[in-house]
Amino acid sequence: xxxxxxxxxxxxxxxxxxxxxxxxxxxxxxxxxxxxxxxxxxxxxxxxxxxxxxxxxxxxxxxxxxxxxxxxxxxxxxxxxxxxxxxxxxxxxxxxxxxxxxxxxxxxxxxxxxxxxxxxxxxxxxxxxxxxxxxxxxxxxxxxxxxxxxxxxxxxxxxxxxxxxxxxxxxxxxxxxxxxxxxxxxxxxxxxxxxxxxxxxxxxxxxxxxxxxxxxxxxxxxxxxxxxxxxxxxxxxxxxxxxxxxxxxxxxxxxxxxxxxxxxxxxxxxxxxxxxxxxxxxxxxxxxxxxxxxxxxxxxxxxxxxxxxxxxxxxxxxxxxxxxxxxxxxxxxxxxxxxxxxxxxxxxxxxxxxxxxxxxxxxxxxxxxxxxxxxxxxxxxxxxxxxxxxxxxxxxxxxxxxxxxxxxxxxxxxxxxxxxxxxxxxxxx
Ligand code: ZN
Numbered sequence: 511x512x513x514x515x516x517x518x519x520x521x522x523x524x525x526x527x528x529x530x531x532x533x534x535x536x537x538x539x540x541x542x543x544x545x546x547x548x549x550x551x552x553x554x555x556x557x558x559x560x561x562x563x564x565x566x567x568x569x570x571x572x573x574x575x576x577x578x579x580x581x582x583x584x585x586x587x588x589x590x591x592x593x594x595x596x597x598x599x600x601x602x603x604x605x606x607x608x609x610x611x612x613x614x615x616x617x618x619x620x621x622x623x624x625x626x627x628x629x630x631x632x633x634x635x636x637x638x639x640x641x642x643x644x645x646x647x648x649x650x651x652x653x654x655x656x657x658x659x660x661x662x663x664x665x666x667x668x669x670x671x672x673x674x675x676x677x678x679x680x681x682x683x684x685x686x687x688x689x690x691x692x693x694x695x696x697x698x699x700x701x702x703x704x705x706x707x708x709x710x711x712x713x714x715x716x717x718x719x720x721x722x723x724x725x726x727x728x729x730x731x732x733x734x735x736x737x738x739x740x741x742x743x744x745x746x747x748x749x750x751x752x753x754x755x756x757x758x759x760x761x762x763x764x765x766x767x768x769x770x771x772x773x774x775x776x777x778x779x780x781x782x783x784x785x786x787x788x789x790x791x792x793x794x795x796x797x798x799x800x801x802x803x804x805x806x807x808x809x810x811x812x813x814x815x816x817x818x819x820x821x822x823x824x825x826x827x828x829x830x831x832x833x834x835x836x837x838x839x840x841x842x843x844x845x846x847x848x849x850x851x852x853x854x855x856x857x858x859x860x861x862x863x864x865x866x867x868x869x870x871x872x873x874x875x876x877x878x879x880x881x882x883x884x885x886x887x888x889x890x891x892x893x894x895x896x897x898x899x900x901x902x903x904x905x906x907x908x909x910x911x912x913x914x915x916x917x918x919x920x921x922x923x924x925x926x927x928x929x930x931x932x933x934x935x936x937x938x939x
Pocket of ligand 1: 823
């Protein structure tokens, strides 16, 4: 069994060497193995031998979710079928499922990447991990399980739901770690609280996958379970699945596995790199993936890079949590704005609720105006409205360099939905 799953190199330079080698290999592999990639590269006038530095990455064309859909059911396939040992697919909420294929080496690499997550979270082989994510054709269950076994901890493949069984497992098997979505984590934590089990269980860490969660939710889960720390695993089916990064015990951002893939952060409009610390779309290029390699795959997910180095000493770079999707982006007075950004500003403000709407209008003067309607906190008094609105307006101006008017409305006056809430109402034109 391996002693560590961390990268072979300790330096940024070392990572770049691995990246260049991986990039060259990937481009040649895709060019020779996939009709799709060969056609795209030929159209762009690039040959594998043109890739001589990391900077040459920008000469390569992009791949989009639409490309994957058009090639359903075997998108980006770059190896013969005899080399494929597995497939996974996304849940397919928008259009067709995204199907990804894996060779034996892909599965092996994914296991090592995921084992690194557990190592990054400070786990040992003594740990017992109750895995409460979905097992099936999607990547979650298989990923968490594979990584756990590769790491050498004890896997308890509980799956989601079934609170009765979950509670029994927590008591009988004494898992030290729970892996779940934030919603499932909250259900379990509340059930532990309801049954008064906290002193009879032994959960130290909770690892969240798949879904955006806010600090309030994490803190509630942590408190109700008596856990010490929570971690976030990003996951994208197209990029193996979950397990391609994790925040370390300092929680200064998500370290991502730059020895397995390159992540560009690009302005979704211009497709040029964003400035340091700015929000951009995560664009992936894999370095070792055989079955369905990604080359400049536009994920539509938005985040920003965290500058500087982490106190943990890892050379692996960091990005922020996922701040939203570029499809939700809007432009006002020449500035790109993401609902996630407004969301972040609002979540730092006391005295208001979690529901809000962004309204965009064009004034008689031809200029664009943004109004943000935010609910007052439950039980809050309208007297504080002016103060809270002014504070939010100030933070918006400071953080996103555009002014917006803030209106505080009554608690529960904005619509609720069990699906994704509509946030942006663009009334221009
Ligand atoms: Zn760190």
